[in-house]
Amino acid sequence: VELANQIAAGEVVERPASVVKELIENSLDAGATEIVIDIEAGGRKRIRVRDNGSGIAKDELALALARHATSKISTLDDLEAIYSLGFRGEALASMSSVSRLVLTSKPAAQQQAWQAWTNGRDMQAQIEPAAHPDGTTIDISDLFFNTPARRKFLRTDKTEFGHIDEMVKRIALSRFDVSFQLRHNQQLVRQLPIANTPKQRQQRLAKLCGSLFAEQAQRISVESQGYHLEGWFAPSAGCRHQPDVQYFFVNGRMMRDKLLAHALRQAYEPWLIDEKVPTYVLFLRLPAEQVDVNVHPAKHEVRFHQARQVHDWLLQQVRHGLQAVEQ
Ligand code: ADP
Ligand code: MG
Numbered sequence: 001v002e003l004a005n006q007i008a009a010g011e012v013v014e015r016p017a018s019v020v021k022e023l024i025e026n027s028l029d030a031g032a033t034e035i036v037i038d039i040e041a042g043g044r045k046r047i048r049v050r051d052n053g054s055g056i057a058k059d060e061l062a063l064a065l066a067r068h069a070t071s072k073i074s075t076l077d078d079l080e081a082i083y084s085l086g087f088r089g090e091a092l093a094s095m096s097s098v099s100r101l102v103l104t105s106k107p108a109a110q111q112q113a114w115q116a117w118t119n120g121r122d123m124q125a126q127i128e129p130a131a132h133p134d135g136t137t138i139d140i141s142d143l144f145f146n147t148p149a150r151r152k153f154l155r156t157d158k159t160e161f162g163h164i165d166e167m168v169k170r171i172a173l174s175r176f177d178v179s180f181q182l183r184h185n186q187q188l189v190r191q192l193p194i195a196n197t198p199k200q201r202q203q204r205l206a207k208l209c210g211s212l213f214a215e216q217a218q219r220i221s222v223e224s225q226g227y228h229l230e231g232w233f234a235p236s237a238g239c240r241h242q243p244d245v246q247y248f249f250v251n252g253r254m255m256r257d258k259l260l261a262h263a264l265r266q267a268y269e270p271w272l273i274d275e276k277v278p279t280y281v282l283f284l285r286l287p288a289e290q291v292d293v294n295v296h297p298a299k300h301e302v303r304f305h306q307a308r309q310v311h312d313w314l315l316q317q318v319r320h321g322l323q324a325v326e327q
Contacts, residue, residue, distance in 0.1 A: 033052060
């Protein structure tokens with residue numbers, strides 16, 4: 001069991017940032033509106049994610065740490081949708097096999113919080129009472145302590161933390177309705193309150209993408225042919241000496257995709273003078289049955305069933321938006 005989990009871990013847990021991603025996604029799935037992330041030594045020493053979500057009932061704690069134990073599949077359709085997102089029901093079990101993981105949780109309906117962890121070769125879960133407010137904390141220490149080959153691939157704390165920060169940034173851009181706090185070695189790195197009003201959204205955007213982008217970016221919100229595009233774009237806020245702001249989300253998930261990149265580059269073409277680069281934070285929504293997300297969750301690729309149509313639509317909308325700004 002332990003070996004199978006460790007092999008699965010190779011797929012899910014590439015580095016501390018992938019652990020953070022899985023944990024935050026679980027918190028969001030649990031309906032959390034407040035997520036606090038504590039990192040020590042680039043995640044090598046500790047990764048702790050606390051949320052105020054629905055929690056896990058005492059009876060389900062052990063199960064949550066078992067492989068292929070997901071509470072998120074109830075019909076065959078769900079199963080298909082979930083497979084298309086990648087490895088499901090494996091994240092916690094995988095992480096638990098390559099670290100020291102403690103899961104503490106309290107659903108609102110339960111009086112007492114409970115804590116679970118696994119140990120030994122058979123991965124049997126132990127549980128005991130604990131103190132915890134409504135919600136869940138996953139505390140992971142000594143990542144890869146028992147898989148030296150993986151540990152060796154970790155970069156410096158600074159680099160690993162950089163990847164974590166980037167991951168948090170992407171997720172925070174896609175969920176303005178959730179507050180995020182990120183600390184590294186006890187130092188507050190990001191403090192992002194819930195941003196529901198336009199002004200608050202603007203502030204979060206400035207914190208994540210820089211004030212230049214936030215000031216110059218134009219809002220876009222268009223819907224036609226079953227596609228919906230919204231977000232911000234700036235024709236000239238980027239230049240080569242500034243970190244690029246190029247974020248594109250498809251149905252809520254960040255993508256780096258050739259087809260999308262091509263459409264955007266073409267749309268921006270006439271404006272890309274003087275070292276300028278396209279800058280945008282855009283969210284495309286389309287019916288789920290029209291896209292396949294690559295089975296590997298880390299690849300950020302997407303396959304559109306009507307690729308040409310999506311490409312041309314996007315090109316047209318963004319170009320139109322840019323022309324409107326120029327006038
Ligand atoms: P998956 O997310 O694919 O279902 P995971 O291994 O990531 O698989 O999590 C296993 C299960 O543990 C989830 O299905 C969910 O029921 C529970 N779980 C994990 N994290 C949380 C959380 N933060 N809040 C509530 N439940 C959680
Ligand atoms: Mg998960």
